[in-house]
Amino acid sequence: MTIELPTTYSSKDTEKKWYKTWESGNYFKPKKGKTNKAYCIIVPPPNVTGKLHAGHALDITTQDSLIRFKRMKGYETLFLPGLDHAGIATQSVVEKMVWEEEKKNRRDFSREEFVKKIWAWKEQYGNTILDQQKAMGASCDWDYLTFTLDPIPNQAVKKIFVDLYNQKLIYQSDYIVHWDPSLQSAVSEAEVEHKDVQGNFFHLKYQIKGSTETLEVATTRPETLFGDTAVAVNPEDERYKHLIGKIAIIPLCNREVPIIGDEHVDLEKGTGCLKVTPGHDFNDFEIGKRHKLPIINILNIDGTLNDHGMEFKGMSCKEARKKVAKKLEELEILIETKSHTHPVGHGERSGVVIEPMISKQWFVNVKEMSARAVTAVEKNETRFFPKEWENTYFSWLRDPKDWCISRQLWWGHQIPVFYCDDCGHQWASEQTDSECKKCKSKKIHQDPDVLDTWFSSGLWPMSTLGWPNEKAMNEKKFETFFPNSVLITGFDIIFFWVARMMMMSLQTQNQVPFKDVYIHAIVRDKLGRKMSKSLGNGIDPFDMIEQYGTDAFRFSLASGAGYNRTINLDPERIGGYRNFINKIWNAYRFIQPHLASGSAHIADLHKLDHHERWIVSELNTTSKSMNESFEIYRYDDACSAVYSFVYDKYCSWFIELSKNILNTENHEAKAQRVSVLKFVFRKILALLHPITPFITEELWANLKETNEDLLIAQDYPEYDSAFEFQDDQDQMNKFIEVITNIRNLRASVNIKPKDEVSVELFTDNQDLINYFRKNIINFQELARVKDLKVGNKELNRPNKSIMNITTHTEIFVPLEGVIDLNEQISRLEKELSKTVTDYKKYEAKINNENFMKNAPENVREEVRVNEAEIREKINSLKENLIQFKS
RNA sequence: GGGCGUUUAGCUCAGCUGGGAGAGCGCUACCCUUACAAGGUAGAUGUCGGGGGUUCGAACCCCUCAACGCCCACCA
Numbered sequence: 030m031t032i033e034l035p036t037t038y039s040s041k042d043t044e045k046k047w048y049k050t051w052e053s054g055n056y057f058k059p060k061k062g063k064t065n066k067a068y069c070i071i072v073p074p075p076n077v078t079g080k081l082h083a084g085h086a087l088d089i090t091t092q093d094s095l096i097r098f099k100r101m102k103g104y105e106t107l108f109l110p111g112l113d114h115a116g117i118a119t120q121s122v123v124e125k126m127v128w129e130e131e132k133k134n135r136r137d138f139s140r141e142e143f144v145k146k147i148w149a150w151k152e153q154y155g156n157t158i159l160d161q162q163k164a165m166g167a168s169c170d171w172d173y174l175t176f177t178l179d180p181i182p183n184q185a186v187k188k189i190f191v192d193l194y195n196q197k198l199i200y201q202s203d204y205i206v207h208w209d210p211s212l213q214s215a216v217s218e219a220e221v222e223h224k225d226v227q228g229n230f231f232h233l234k235y236q237i238k239g240s241t242e243t244l245e246v247a248t249t250r251p252e253t254l255f256g257d258t259a260v261a262v263n264p265e266d267e268r269y270k271h272l273i274g275k276i277a278i279i280p281l282c283n284r285e286v287p288i289i290g291d292e293h294v295d296l297e298k299g300t301g302c303l304k305v306t307p308g309h310d311f312n313d314f315e316i317g318k319r320h321k322l323p324i325i326n327i328l329n330i331d332g333t334l335n336d337h338g339m340e341f342k343g344m345s346c347k348e349a350r351k352k353v354a355k356k357l358e359e360l361e362i363l364i365e366t367k368s369h370t371h372p373v374g375h376g377e378r379s380g381v382v383i384e385p386m387i388s389k390q391w392f393v394n395v396k397e398m399s400a401r402a403v404t405a406v407e408k409n410e411t412r413f414f415p416k417e418w419e420n421t422y423f424s425w426l427r428d429p430k431d432w433c434i435s436r437q438l439w440w441g442h443q444i445p446v447f448y449c450d451d452c453g454h455q456w457a458s459e460q461t462d463s464e465c466k467k468c469k470s471k472k473i474h475q476d477p478d479v480l481d482t483w484f485s486s487g488l489w490p491m492s493t494l495g496w497p498n499e500k501a502m503n504e505k506k507f508e509t510f511f512p513n514s515v516l517i518t519g520f521d522i523i524f525f526w527v528a529r530m531m532m533m534s535l536q537t538q539n540q541v542p543f544k545d546v547y548i549h550a551i552v553r554d555k556l557g558r559k560m561s562k563s564l565g566n567g568i569d570p571f572d573m574i575e576q577y578g579t580d581a582f583r584f585s586l587a588s589g590a591g592y593n594r595t596i597n598l599d600p601e602r603i604g605g606y607r608n609f610i611n612k613i614w615n616a617y618r619f620i621q622p623h624l625a626s627g628s629a630h631i632a633d634l635h636k637l638d639h640h641e642r643w644i645v646s647e648l649n650t651t652s653k654s655m656n657e658s659f660e661i662y663r664y665d666d667a668c669s670a671v672y673s674f675v676y677d678k679y680c681s682w683f684i685e686l687s688k689n690i691l692n693t694e695n696h697e698a699k700a701q702r703v704s705v706l707k708f709v710f711r712k713i714l715a716l717l718h719p720i721t722p723f724i725t726e727e728l729w730a731n732l733k734e735t736n737e738d739l740l741i742a743q744d745y746p747e748y749d750s751a752f753e754f755q756d757d758q759d760q761m762n763k764f765i766e767v768i769t770n771i772r773n774l775r776a777s778v779n780i781k782p783k784d785e786v787s788v789e790l791f792t793d794n795q796d797l798i799n800y801f802r803k804n805i806i807n808f809q810e811l812a813r814v815k816d817l818k819v820g821n822k823e824l825n826r827p828n829k830s831i832m833n834i835t836t837h838t839e840i841f842v843p844l845e846g847v848i849d850l851n852e853q854i855s856r857l858e859k860e861l862s863k864t865v866t867d868y869k870k871y872e873a874k875i876n877n878e879n880f881m882k883n884a885p886e887n888v889r890e891e892v893r894v895n896e897a898e899i900r901e902k903i904n905s906l907k908e909n910l911i912q913f914k915s
Numbered sequence: 916g917g918g919c920g921u922u923u924a925g926c927u928c929a930g931c932u933g934g935g936a937g938a939g940c941g942c943u944a945c946c947c948u949u950a951c952a953a954g955g956u957a958g959a960u961g962u963c964g965g966g967g968g969u970u971c972g973a974a975c976c977c978c979u980c981a982a983c984g985c986c987c988a989c990c991a
Contacts, residue, residue, distance in 0.1 A: 036951060223989080230991080247991050261991090299991045310990070371990055385990085420919065424987070520986085551985095588939085589928080594920070594985080597927055605940055608953040619950035665929070669938065684950075769957085776957045782946055813948095870935070879971035880934095888934050888972095895935070 038614035040578025043727040048163055056741050057168045062103030069107040069510035070096055071493055073518045076115035077151045078122050081161040083552040086570040089165040090586040091549055092517050096168055097719035098659050101745035107510050109493050110169040112155050114177045116441040116482040123147045140439050147440050161570060166579055166722050175493045177485045181501055185492035186485050187445045187459040189537055194457035198394045205314040206433055208386035210332025211379040214437035215390050221383050223372040230369040231354055234362050238276040247299030252349035255282055255337045256327040259305040261316060264290030266301055280362045291316050308387050326387050391435040398532035399429040411541045414662045415592035418548045425524045434481045441479030449473050487529035490542035515545040547662040550596045573603055580721035581607035587720050588668035610724055616680050617728050620706045623691055627703025629711060641705045642754040643761040644683045648709050653748035655716055671716050689810050712746045760800055763837055770833040770840045771812040787816040789827055791839040834905045836898035854913050861906045871896040
């Protein structure tokens with residue numbers, strides 16, 4: 030009984046169906062497999078700020094392919110999903126939304142009210158993200174779904190905070206931080222982006238107390254002079270050396286400040302004379318520390334000038350800069366203004382200019398942790414793929430700066446530090462304490478700040494598996510899945526995230542969090558540009574799934590994922606792979622009507638005929654190469670191996686070669702061929718399943734035995750030496766070459782595809798002669814050949830004919846009608862000259878004593894074989910040219 | 916300024932420890948051949964960025980120049 034199948038595969042109908050079947054059948058749950066080993070990948074939790082983009086789709090594709098591969102290999106696999114609260118990013122988008130909808134900002138609400146709004150946002154967008162991941166086919170165990178603000182991650186955050194606090198590795202300090210005036214929070218230096226900005230160099234004249242001399246100071250920020258507490262010169266600078274120790278008078282505010290000597294000052298830059306603003310410049314802050322200078326904060330938290338700014342109070346820095354410069358000009362203190370391009374820090378999230386500002390913040394001393402994180406990678410406890418990314422990792426960790434972990438936000442893990450309002454005692458606690466540990470006062474309050482998002486993300490490999498809650502750790506099988514097998518992510522967060530996880534895992538577990546790190550490429554548009562909202566060149570995974578199907582989309586992403594650092598994704602390419610998916614569908618349509626007459630297994634390998642040995646041998650090679658490629662994260666190689674096997678071997682040749690057998694009445698041969706077709710196709714589905722899970726599962730349902738499980742639970746094909754038939758592969762390649770040559774000859778004289786031709790083959794290889802004679806029917810099928818004659822080169826060649834010559838066989842197509850002799854001759858001469866050029870390379874090598882002396886034997890052997898073959902071909906060409914011309 | 920990377924067919928990219936230049940898409944010609952026109956058959960296209968060196972032999976190793984990209988640092 031055969032069912033009419035449509036000629037195109039419809040992804041829409043099948044995808045939802047299978048995802049549901051897998052999920053409800055608990056196929057995503059970890060189960061002990063035949064290897065008795067565990068394999069775990071944790072999804073880098075997407076931010077709940079919005080929808081998934083193409084980069085996330087690549088994340089899921091690479092991870093899920095690996096998980097499915099390992100699951101089929103018999104590992105106990107866990108693919109663990111999650112979501113990240115993404116403190117700053119999420120709070121900003123909600124603030125923006127509230128402003129647009131209600132024209133209110135967050136301070137118009139209580140903290141509790143506002144956080145409630147963010148939770149509502151999280152519910153909505155978090156769920157969209159999960160739906161998208163499911164649409165991508167992610168085989169996650171959703172019972173493990175964790176959000177960074179869930180109770181256990183919160184417990185983890187508190188635990189490590191309190192530990193580090195008690196070890197004095199977390200400390201509070203007045204420090205100059207990157208202040209984001211729009212967020213009104215400190216941000217970490219990693220969240221600051223430097224952009225070149227067109228500004229000015231203002232040269233100012235400073236009076237020196239008790240002297241008629243003046244100093245010329247160059248600055249890009251005259252408005253900060255209200256915070257100046259020194260003027261610095263290089264101690265080696267002959268121009269200013271004598272002034273060190275004297276007092277300079279700052280214009281406008283007339284503050285008297287010391288002139289100091291400091292190495293930091295560059296003799297070449299500006300005027301060689303630097304105004305020192307320890308409260309609003311990172312270098313100046315360091316200078317200030319060295320010289321114990323007072324610090325003056327001239328800014329409010331919104332970035333406007335405070336009382337120190339005198340008449341400029343309340344203005345933004347930008348505005349004040351103009352006004353101050355104008356005033357200085359009027360007072361003839363401004364000597365000159367030079368235009369100057371210089372980098373200025375901008376908030377990665379908010380986009381506004383970051384102001385260096387002094388404030389009290391929490392820091393982690395990462396000196397020791399980062400050293401351990403370096404050692405672990407040096408010792409290969411964690412391996413990077415591709416290895417070059419180690420450099421990026423090292424460069425960050427070898428010169429670590431203390432990590433500012435406090436943020437003046439409302440959305441996040443609140444810092445577990447408490448203050449007593451009565452006795453001033455400060456302590457850290459994992460519990461929500463209600464009284465002072467020291468004086469028992471009930472008047473206490475918790476630090477209002479929250480922790481940097483990466484502080485909780487850094488604990489992700491542990492907290493998602495239940496740490497530090499013992500009961501949860503047992504339930505989630507911490508011991509089995511930690512350390513994770515591989516972390517897959519983009520290079521942009523090696524610093525932010527990978528390094529932090531390494532540090533925190535070594536700190537809390539005394540071992541690395543994952544054995545491998547695979548760094549995948551950044552997805553860009555087809556022109557190589559970053560995908561961004563402003564360019565409107567983003568690729569929405571949902572659109573691609575809708576248009577081409579998930580399998581095609583996954584295959585495109587996987588085929589672009591190797592050791593490269595960018596993938597320029599062109600939707601047309603996805604279309605190309607959609608066609609490939611459809612090809613598989615149609616291969617099934619071809620074998621489907623015959624399935625009943627064969628079995629799914631090969632009963633006796635020895636009974637296989639030549640073409641059957643060839644295809645199983647090719648299959649074997651493909652399995653080997655796919656296994657190897659997956660193990661080292663070469664998805665691109667895995668894809669091209671399976672693509673060319675399915676397309677170029679199975680469909681183009683094996684199916685074509687099977688048609689005549691399927692049409693014969695030879696039931697035994699037919700049954701065997703059907704079995705091989707089925708056997709190989711089943712393996713193809715298994716090979717492809719990790720990359721294209723949906724269509725393969727759909728077709729498997731039609732091919733499987735009734736007692737067999739779903740494809741997702743089948744074994745992954747492996748290399749097996751019993752299936753290797755090298756001789757058949759060699760012979761088949763020659764056959765393909767001859768067929769192609771016949772087709773080429775036909776096309777060269779415009780013989781209609783339907784018309785039959787006679788062909789005569791000449792070769793001195795007796796095995797080939799026998800082989801060609803046995804395959805007469807296939808010449809008929811594949812090249813419309815009638816009257817195939819095969820003989821050795823002693824025989825006379827046909828008179829009127831067109832011909833091609835390979836290294837092993839001369840191919841003649843005798844023609845009845847008129848042949849353009851000159852055209853044939855010129856074609857042969859062209860071929861001859863090309864072959865001679867080729868030959869000379871080998872001849873030169875053989876005549877080169879040094880080559881024969883130095884090259885390895887296998888290379889010499891190859892050259893000898895090629896030389897002989899090509900010499901043979903040249904002889905054939907020459908002889909036949911003589912015949913043609915006579 | 917420091918570091919990393921890229922440069923191979925019209926486009927997007929592979930090319931492993933050096934040993935006869937590849938794939939997909941696109942393009943051209945001819946075909947609606949009973950799995951597939953989302954298809955078939957055949958075909959064209961490359962000073963492997965430039966220059967130098969090492970080697971019997973270089974797309975690959977070394978030096979150098981050029982163009983482009985990314986990361987880090989830096990508000991005088």
